[in-house]
Amino acid sequence: MTDLRLRGVSKSFGEVTALRDVSLDVADGEFFTLVGPSGCGKTTTLRAIAGFETPDAGSVAFGDREMAGVAPEDRDVGVVFQNYALFPHMTVAENVAYGLRFREVPGGGSREERVAELLELVDLAGFGDREPDELSGGQRQRVALARALAPGPEVLLLDEPMSALDARLRQRLRTQVRAIQSELAITTVYVTHDQEEALAISDRVAVMNGGRVEQVGAPEAVYRRPATRFVAEFLGDNNVFTGEVDGGAVRVGASRFRVAGLDAPDGAPVTLCVRPEHLAVGDATNAFEATVETVEFLGEAFRASLDWDGREVTLRVPERPEARRLTVGFEPDDAHVVSVDGREPAVRRVEE
Amino acid sequence: MSRRDGVGGWLGRRASTAERHALGALGVATAAVLLVVFYYPVLTVFADAVRIGDAWSLDVVREVLEDPFYFGPLAAVFAGDFGSVGAVAADTPLGRFGFTAYQAALSTLASVALGLPGAYVLARYEFPGRRTVRSLTILPFVLPSIMVAIGFVAFFGSAGPLNDLLARFGLGRVNLLFTLEAIVVAHAFYNAPLVARVTTAAWESVDARTVETARSLGASPRRAFLDVLVPQLLPAVLTGALLTFVFTFMSFPIVLALGGFQLATVEVWVYSLVQQLDYAEAATLAVVETVLSLALTYAYLRYESSQSGGSRAANPPARKRLVPETPSAGALAERVGVAAYAGVVAVVFLGPLASMVAESLTGPQGFTLxxxxxxLERQATGASFQTKPGVAVRNSLLFGAAALAVALPMGVTVSVLTTRSGRAERLADAAAMAPLAVSGVVVGLGMLRGLVFGVEVWGHRLQIAGPTAIVAAHAVAAYPFVVRNVSPLLGGLDRSMVESARALGASRVRALIDVELPLVASGVAAGAAFAFAISIGEFDSTVILATGSSSYTMPVAVERYIGNRTLGPATAMGTVLLAVTSLSFVVIDRLGGRWEA
Structure with a gap:
């Protein structure tokens, strides 16, 4: 079993703290994604797993093997970088075969067979004699993946592998990567800043911000029940309201909202969020009146920006709102409390 | 145990312990070589300055500092005798140090004046051979300075081509030999191409859109040039000027040959004191000079690093053609200026080398061999104490090959260890680059006084032979050029390239051999050719270490052949040296070397 365990990992670069007390568990064969804005520490976390960075504190373990002091070449990781990092002076086949110079060929066949097998796996059979600069971006990325997988690593690490590609190709390739990962059942850590990508392909995601892990969970759970205001706003659009508890409801401005499962004393300040797609035009259990500022057509829906007494509210509706002033409502089940008394649990695991 | 261990994990060819530590070991070896053949000799010189017999003493230092011959009016200030400053200033206004700085400043001005138009032409004009000319700007670095000096002696001499040229235009004869002007012009020969090269590079990296934006905001072409372009070029010009000042402050063979002892700089004076065996005073002068040149180099490095603020979007303005598409008075005037400049360049750069070759073929009765x-006769029948050309050629090639064999691994190791560096590595980088800032005369003197004369180490007498010392000095002088050729390429490599190799199981050294070195091969080749050429041309330390021995090289032979009434043998030897040097330049060029040293 190759599960991956990070405990209390911290790392600073000079004055800049990149990681603060990061603890994570990745299960054997799991597709685990680190997502967050640039500078959040996701890449540093990946590099600490690969052995390219030495943590200032904390530990990294693969199964029961502690990784402290183990050089990158001794960790049995496969790494794919954003810019492919193919060796330009080697052919595609030589690139894929490079790792086999140092390790036994998995399955016991010849190197040539292994290279052919891997190129087949990434749909590049027959490309072995090409030079890397004869390939398109997507093909190069698949060669990089084949090269990383060829020695049969225990852990696959992908550092923003798609971000240099255009949107359509990215979608196709991520489906392919996920399929290959499932087929090999290899423990995988994927780093991306693209929240949509993270939600689309992961078994679980860890949302990072400012060198900390804000929340770990399955995509739906993290999306529906964000643990912090940051997570609520980072994953998709969200409307965040601050108010205070008043007789079992939350008072925001002049309105009182009923919220499912609210558990806080009267007077406590509360932050809650409602997804734009959960707001509807018309009366509901919770409702308020707001002014339409702008409307954008998104294809499958409309996105309206409203002004509610100085608060910005985003609404996602199937029909273009015609009136300038709208009554907007939502049900108690669709509101989610992210903090009470200004305290957010540092890491709240939400498992479904 | 992982289920993948069986297939992928622990059975493979893991790196051996030796391989794991190979890079560290190379680093230690490089540091050790530097310590023994550079830092130890320089410290020997420092110690010589403050020791009389076995006792520590600052007497010699004080004597030198308070001697108006060296420091002019400053000497009176150092002596605390403020009353006599005026009198001393009237008598010796500059002193040796003042004169050295003065000629360096003049040389810098001349180099900038001669180099900037060149940068303009190279950056703004498109013409056949532009790339060749651009790469030729590196040539002075590989030209042996004693050979250039001989060329200028031939060129400036009263019967030389310059005076012939002036006479043809009906202008009077000038005697430039043993004048400050000759030194300044020869220094410009060396350093104007340097100024031109760094400025051209900056110009080519200017984003034309910045100028276009200024124009669209209402700036005239002249204003846009002054407000937008000049500020982007100024750092490069200053870098070139500062470097020129450092080089000309320490310049040795040019001043020795063209100025003689009447116009001696500190460096030449140190040499003459060594010849008179006055080591204490020589050492003291060398120490003061080294402190000054290190300070200047430090200033240069600080300035350079403060300027290298990330690579800009290179989108240079389109180049002009030599034949203007739309003829106008302004365009015509500019082309005339370019043509005149080309003429000056031809005279200054081709004149000395052509004169040297011509002089070697010209006897009292015209053409002669x-x-x-x-x-050839000297080679065949010369006495053992005489300088034989064949021996010089053989020594030069042998020392060059040996210096290369030492400098190349040293340079590559320093490059690898200091690229992408933290603070500690930057310090190591500076320490490793110090040989650039210390004159060859000082290194030569230190080696002579230390390892060549012999030192006691734990009761054993340690002594190295002259040739070994020469090779060591050459290697120390040459390896920074390997670093300067390899480091930028190495730094430009994506680090994920090496990291990919390591994640795939390669040790650090294997990744270097399999991935990095093949990708920076052109830089390594250029660095190697450079190192070889530097060794072939090295004069400053060789002339000291080869004194009275048969381990002289071609440049030393050139110098020994001067002094006869005719320039013939010296220019002939210089021509042989030119041929060998040209050959190594051709090799560099064929290997596609980079010229951003």
């Missing part, structure tokens, strides 16, 4: 015949 007698000087080459003299070289």
């Amino acid at each position: 007698q000087y080459y015949q003299f070289l």
